Amino acid sequence: xxxxxxxxxxxxxxxxxxxxxxxxxxxxxxxxxxxxxxxxxxxxxxxxxxxxxxxxxxxxxxxxxxxxxxxxxxxxxxxxxxxxxxxxxxxxxxxxxxxxxxxxxxxxxxxxxxxxxxxxxxxxxxxxxxxxxxxx
Amino acid sequence: xxxxxxxxxxxxxxxxxxxxxxxxxxxxxxxxxxxxxxxxxxxxxxxxxxxxxxxxxxxxxxxxxxxxxxxxxxxxxxxxxxxxxxxxxxxxxxxxxxxxxxxxxxxxxxxxxxxxxxxxxxxxxxxxxxxxxxxxxxxxxxxxxxxxxxxxxxxxxxxxxxxxxxxxxxxxxxxxxxxxxxxxxxxxxxxxxxxxxxxxxxxxxxxxxxxxxxxxxxxxxxxxxxxxxxxxxxxxxxxxxxxxxxxxxxxxxxxxxxxxxxxxxxxxxxxxxxxxxxxxxxxxxxxxxxxxxxxxxxxxxxxxxxxxxxxxxxxxxxxxxxxxxxxxxxxxxxxxxxxxxxxxxxxxxxxxxxxxxxxxxxxxxxxxxxxxxxxxxxxxxxxxxxxxxxxxxxxxxxxxxxxxxxxxxxxxxxxxxxxxxxxxxxxxxxxxxxxxxxxxxxxxxxxxxxxxxxxxxxxxxxxxxxxxxxxxxxxxxxxxxxxxxxxxxxxxxxxxxxxxxxxxxxxxx
Numbered sequence: 093x094x095x096x097x098x099x100x101x102x103x104x105x106x107x108x109x110x111x112x113x114x115x116x117x118x119x120x121x122x123x124x125x126x127x128x129x130x131x132x133x134x135x136x137x138x139x140x141x142x143x144x145x146x147x148x149x150x151x152x153x154x155x156x157x158x159x160x161x162x163x164x165x166x167x168x169x170x171x172x173x174x175x176x177x178x179x180x181x182x183x184x185x186x187x188x189x190x191x192x193x194x195x196x197x198x199x200x201x202x203x204x205x206x207x208x209x210x211x212x213x214x215x216x217x218x219x220x221x222x223x224x225x226x227x228x
Numbered sequence: 229x230x231x232x233x234x235x236x237x238x239x240x241x242x243x244x245x246x247x248x249x250x251x252x253x254x255x256x257x258x259x260x261x262x263x264x265x266x267x268x269x270x271x272x273x274x275x276x277x278x279x280x281x282x283x284x285x286x287x288x289x290x291x292x293x294x295x296x297x298x299x300x301x302x303x304x305x306x307x308x309x310x311x312x313x314x315x316x317x318x319x320x321x322x323x324x325x326x327x328x329x330x331x332x333x334x335x336x337x338x339x340x341x342x343x344x345x346x347x348x349x350x351x352x353x354x355x356x357x358x359x360x361x362x363x364x365x366x367x368x369x370x371x372x373x374x375x376x377x378x379x380x381x382x383x384x385x386x387x388x389x390x391x392x393x394x395x396x397x398x399x400x401x402x403x404x405x406x407x408x409x410x411x412x413x414x415x416x417x418x419x420x421x422x423x424x425x426x427x428x429x430x431x432x433x434x435x436x437x438x439x440x441x442x443x444x445x446x447x448x449x450x451x452x453x454x455x456x457x458x459x460x461x462x463x464x465x466x467x468x469x470x471x472x473x474x475x476x477x478x479x480x481x482x483x484x485x486x487x488x489x490x491x492x493x494x495x496x497x498x499x500x501x502x503x504x505x506x507x508x509x510x511x512x513x514x515x516x517x518x519x520x521x522x523x524x525x526x527x528x529x530x531x532x533x534x535x536x537x538x539x540x541x542x543x544x545x546x547x548x549x550x551x552x553x554x555x556x557x558x559x560x561x562x563x564x565x566x567x568x569x570x571x572x573x574x575x576x577x578x579x580x581x582x583x584x585x586x587x588x589x590x591x592x593x594x595x596x597x598x599x600x601x602x603x604x605x606x607x608x609x610x611x612x613x614x615x616x617x618x619x620x621x622x623x624x625x626x627x628x629x630x631x632x633x634x635x636x637x638x639x640x641x642x643x644x645x646x647x648x649x650x651x652x653x654x655x656x657x658x659x660x661x662x663x664x665x666x667x668x669x670x671x672x673x674x675x676x677x678x679x680x681x682x683x684x685x686x687x688x689x690x691x692x693x694x695x696x697x698x699x700x701x702x703x704x705x706x707x708x709x710x711x712x713x714x715x716x717x718x719x720x721x722x723x724x725x726x727x728x729x730x731x732x733x734x735x736x737x
Contacts, residue, residue, distance in 0.1 A: 113552065113553060114552040114553070114556075115552070115556075115557060116553060116554055116557055117557060132282065135286075136292060136294075139286070139291065139292065140291065141590075176553055179552070183551070183552075183654060184651075184654070188301075188652060188653050191651070191652075191653030191654055192299075192300040192301060192652070192653035194653075195300075195653050195654065195656070196300070198547075198552055199294070199547045199656075202543060202546040202547050203282070203543050203547070205546075206542040206543040206545075206546045206560070207281060207282040207542070207543045209280070211542065212281070212541075212542040215542060215560050215561050215563040216512075216561075216563045216564040217516055217541070217542050217563050218516055218517070218564075219279065219394065219395050219396055219516040219517065219541070220279075220394065220517070221277075221278070221279045221392075221394045221396065221402035221403060222392060222394070223391075223392035223393035223394040223395070223403070223517055223518070224392060224393040224517060224518065225392060226517070227514075227517055
């Protein structure tokens, strides 16, 4: 699959901050693996309506700045424990709009991480078109 | 500049409905009747079915399988390809329950008739039960756990031929074993002279029986052959139009069109909202090899749910789990030890759950979860947890707080899993059984078509897909869609002499 252009820089920073909370192993990814993850996310967004892409960018900025109310700092500058706390509060909070938005970002992060063949292999996923024959 | 084409019969869509109608009308070609199938998706070669998750999802599914409802709380999975969603289902082939057809209460539609036609397609598609030697651990554990937990577990008949057990059905069979319309009905129709044009999206249908069609270019690097027609806009003049674009595509197309259709168009959408549930066993099991869907438990009538065996891919599994962070990763790392069950709620047509279109004419699906639907999801999740534990799982992952339920807590399932945990925007609900929107019924006041898919007061316009369902089917729908499409084709053959001799209105510039 050809990889599209990378995400804008400020989007990358927030996505990085969220991704390493959603999938802790993502913090261990080398630069080329990050590029692959981001390419998958960017590719998925590229095929969606412009309105949805705008919503995604706005939501990431909202998530970036919301922690200022509680910690006086942006999400991407918080340590992982505090980032996790913020995301958990949103996920279990009363505002459907935010819950839904985080659910969408989380889905994209999981797509970017587990959509990589290396990640699939690392968790032991072995499906093969040859089916039973591949296990003999 | 729009190019002009003519065809006596135009079929929109090539899935279980459109593919079946194409095959059944193909004999008319011998009599000089022209039949054209317009399919929005691409035609893939056998070699292009690689089984790679994101690659195939992007190639075959609308929005890569992530089409969102307007409320943003559920994703809908449906394909756009030569063969429609029959390319990506698991081939499970059940006949409609008698009680459901009775409740539909459609004048002229009987269960006996649907059962007879379903049997015809079951035979045509090589539907049979898999041998015990072909059943993997994921399915066997469901059978054993289900029986031990006191449920009646039944085996799915499936429509495969030469299945190698790749487990990749939902990404399009890489071994061409699944007998969808792309393997059976469409090739037969084409051999008989039916023309199939892919990458051809019908934008609207006019009252003078012309279709406005846009043929897309093959995007650079994309899978599938270029369209059989040159890219561009076309005006296709027809005498009979059969719309079989699925429960989202068909209502959306008719809403964009200038034909007088009942005000109930788009209403009554149902979809069997589903949760993928996961449990961890102490040792590795065969799960990502072998046919993924061999057994089910039908509790639709009594408790509003159906459980089915299933096996999904890394990303789909990851997004289906609750939460994030270390506990989520721990479950993912246990992939070779995971057992999976699909929990489908049997929803009902209610006011408000419907298809509309936006300003660009794109479909918009409005869906809110009713209390009975949530109850079905809760009941099904509890039942799945019982089956998992009875099968020997050491922990179950489900909508609960926290989402991991240890075996020591197996006796507290009712307490741990309750409706308050099914919070929209937190639980990943998806649906692939999309139904309704052009319901069959008595007349234009309550429905879009009659029992033969004839749009009320528009004799040349027919519907032949799951949008005809007046309410949820409560089982996997494809065989019933084929049976209904068979009826639609039969009535077209009867009406053809009249409809084909009547002259459509001249095309207006």
